[in-house]
Amino acid sequence: MTLQGQRIRLRAVEPEDAEVLYRWENDPAVWNVSGTTEPFSRAQIEHFVERQLKGEDLFRTGQLRLMIEVSERSRTIGTVDLFEYDPLHGRAGLGILIYDQGERGQGYAAEAVEVLCRYGRERLRLHQLWSSVGADNTASLHLFRSLGFREVGTKRDWLWTPEGYRDEILLQKILK
DSSP states (O other), X not given: OOOBOSSEEEEEOOGGGHHHHHHHHTOHHHHHHHTOOSOOOHHHHHHHHXXXXXXXXXXXXXXXXEEEEETTTTEEEEEEEEEEEETTTTEEEEEEEEOSGGGXXXXXXXXXXXXXXXHHHHTSOOSEEEEEEETTOHHHHHHHHHTXXXXXXXXXXXXXXXXXXXXXXXXXXXXX
């Protein structure tokens, strides 16, 4: 099975990705959607990449990170993650980041999520995927809703921000 869409492909993390992951993970502008509260060291990122290269896969760690690459340019534009993988109940959380503002809104995220849903259903035998999204993150809410994720709950005052607490929406998709 290929993890390929029409314009993107999802690929495993490679050693040369450590630098871009270090930059992205340490950008406070994306911390509010990732739940990050402190910077990662270069050594922590390199250790994460090493673990992935040594075969510490989804079944061992409960997490899988794939790099999103635009096929025609072979340029990495973001990441997509499966986390809290639960093989007994056939479910996992899904997170996505298209880092550069200029790459957003062009359908790359939707295609990456669709490819990951297909991979989850056909290869991992997942029954469902879920995602938690800040109620004010209209772009992500639109993305997931447009791909068949359904709102199944609201966590009130769940996320702290400097502007005050905000709600978080739980979305779920049953993979058929």
